[in-house]
Amino acid sequence: MPEKLIFELSRNGRKGYTLPSNDVPASSESNSIPVKLIRRVPAELPEVSENEVVRHFVRLSTMNYHIDKGFYPLGSCTMKYNPKVNEKTSAMPGSADIHPLEPQEAIQGALELMYNLADMLREIAGMTAVSLQPAAGAQGELTGIMLIRKYHESKGKVRSKILVPDSAHGTNPASVAISGYRAVSIKSNENGTVDLEDLKQHLDDEVAGMMLTNPNTLGIFETDIVKICKMVHDVGGLMYMDGANLNAIVGLVRPGDMGFDVVHINLHKTFSTPHGGGGPGSGPVAVNDKLKDFLPVPVVEKKGDKFVLDFTKPNSIGKIHSFFGNFGMLVRAYTYILSHGPDGLRGNSTNAVINANYLLSRLRGAFILPYKARPMHEFVLSADKQKERGVKTLDIAKRILDYGYHAPTVYFPLIVHEALMIEPTETETRETLDAFADALLKIDEETKSMPDVVRSAPSTSPVRRLDDAHAARNVNVCFKE
Numbered sequence: 478m479p480e481k482l483i484f485e486l487s488r489n490g491r492k493g494y495t496l497p498s499n500d501v502p503a504s505s506e507s508n509s510i511p512v513k514l515i516r517r518v519p520a521e522l523p524e525v526s527e528n529e530v531v532r533h534f535v536r537l538s539t540m541n542y543h544i545d546k547g548f549y550p551l552g553s554c555t556m557k558y559n560p561k562v563n564e565k566t567s568a569m570p571g572s573a574d575i576h577p578l579e580p581q582e583a584i585q586g587a588l589e590l591m592y593n594l595a596d597m598l599r600e601i602a603g604m605t606a607v608s609l610q611p612a613a614g615a616q617g618e619l620t621g622i623m624l625i626r627k628y629h630e631s632k633g634k635v636r637s638k639i640l641v642p643d644s645a646h647g648t649n650p651a652s653v654a655i656s657g658y659r660a661v662s663i664k665s666n667e668n669g670t671v672d673l674e675d676l677k678q679h680l681d682d683e684v685a686g687m688m689l690t691n692p693n694t695l696g697i698f699e700t701d702i703v704k705i706c707k708m709v710h711d712v713g714g715l716m717y718m719d720g721a722n723l724n725a726i727v728g729l730v731r732p733g734d735m736g737f738d739v740v741h742i743n744l745h746k747t748f749s750t751p752h753g754g755g756g757p758g759s760g761p762v763a764v765n766d767k768l769k770d771f772l773p774v775p776v777v778e779k780k781g782d783k784f785v786l787d788f789t790k791p792n793s794i795g796k797i798h799s800f801f802g803n804f805g806m807l808v809r810a811y812t813y814i815l816s817h818g819p820d821g822l823r824g825n826s827t828n829a830v831i832n833a834n835y836l837l838s839r840l841r842g843a844f845i846l847p848y849k850a851r852p853m854h855e856f857v858l859s860a861d862k863q864k865e866r867g868v869k870t871l872d873i874a875k876r877i878l879d880y881g882y883h884a885p886t887v888y889f890p891l892i893v894h895e896a897l898m899i900e901p902t903e904t905e906t907r908e909t910l911d912a913f914a915d916a917l918l919k920i921d922e923e924t925k926s927m928p929d930v931v932r933s934a935p936s937t938s939p940v941r942r943l944d945d946a947h948a949a950r951n952v953n954v955c956f957k958e
């Protein structure tokens with residue numbers, strides 16, 4: 478039975494609280510609130526009892542799928558487990574109850590935490606400075622491209638284009654366009670990496686920079702990276718690394734050492750802060766000396782044994798987020814980094830790579846692996862063989878829900894037909910990986926023996942196939958009417 482909206486559960490006069498009667502004289506609202514702001518019609522709030530509220534939300538929470546409920550192989554998104562100790566530290570009064578307008582002397586601990594976290598991320602990235610402000614990977618990209626623009630401005634010419642491989646995440650060309658640049662697509666070769674010949678064709682003094690993901694969205698490491706950086710630098714461009722796939726390489730290789738000038742880091746992917754469902758993210762940006770002076774303000778500096786906010790950066794691109802970014806995410810990531818230490822972080826990356834390769838070894842017989850290079854922390858299969866049997870990737874993804882899993886990422890990257898992009902992360906056991914592989918192999922069998930069932934999946938989820946185009950165009954249909 479579909480869950481009703483809480484507005485539909487509402488009955489006039491029902492309530493979920495009792496308050497003692499007032500023992501001080503009531504003041505009239507108009508004493509304290511300007512008349513024009515006083516509500517004339519009561520707010521349309523649902524009227525429900527306390528147990529109805531609790532049951533409603535508990536029922537909803539059990540319909541939802543999340544990392545605490547099961548395996549979540551959503552490629553590119555790094556849905557690793559979020560350790561509960563992170564929640565504990567971020568909920569401590571010193572983290573949760575401070576206000577960003579408190580005087581600096583009163584929030585020394587928070588400033589120290591930001592200073593230390595920035596320094597750790599700087600070390601992990603192999604760069605010279607970090608801004609913690611961006612609220613997501615995409616905003617980190619925008620920040621990075623704004624920094625690149627400012628750099629060229631300081632050299633006298635902003636240039637007009639940024640190169641982006643055809644395997645890139647959609648946010649890359651979007652960030653380029655929003656920054657006033659033209660995104661120029663660079664082809665991938667038969668190994669799934671940047672085609673150096675095509676790159677060469679596009680290099681000239683209009684190139685402001687290149688955005689590259691490494692390992693790329695196929696999970697494949699760009700082995701020509703040093704050469705690529707040199708080629709772009711030789712025409713005066715800068716190198717941006719989309720660091721969304723950092724979980725494959727933490728402690729193994731550093732973006733700065735590969736030759737990148739700027740990288741964003743998704744704390745909500747690599748450093749285990751919760752994500753999905755549109756909650757707050759965090760996408761710090763690390764840069765080398767070329768871009769350091771342009772970083773957003775304020776930055777936390779250490780003066781003697783005090784931590785201070787420095788707003789005096791004359792060449793800064795300005796603010797990119799209110800106050801210091803999403804502070805709660807910074808506390809979680811800091812906890813994660815400290816609780817693992819350098820060896821633990823490196824171990825997480827190598828385990829993420831091992832888990833992905835193990836899962837691939839179980840699946841590559843049944844599904845096509847279009848690019849043969851050994852992947853790192855994720856891999857992309859094609860369901861072209863299943864499509865010949867009349868079953869699309871979308872059908873397979875929906876059928877996976879019936880087996881109790883979240884679906885992998887589908888139809889991305891765009892260069893793979895019928896793509897299924899799988900990222901298990903390091904936190905999953907061999908039993909979990911085997912059970913998931915068994916389910917996918919079973920679905921492959923079903924595409925031969927009972928394709929209709931796969932095509933009409935899911936049959937066990939709270940809702941069946943949704944008309945997402947209709948939902949996107951009619952956002953308000955569930956209210957009023």
Ligand SMILES: *Cc1c(COP(=O)(O)O)cnc(C)c1O
Nearest residue numbers: 553613614615646648719721743
């Ligand atoms: C997730 C991701 C992004 C965007 O990051 P958000 O934090 O979701 O904004 C960019 N590039 C790649 C490759 C990603 O996987």
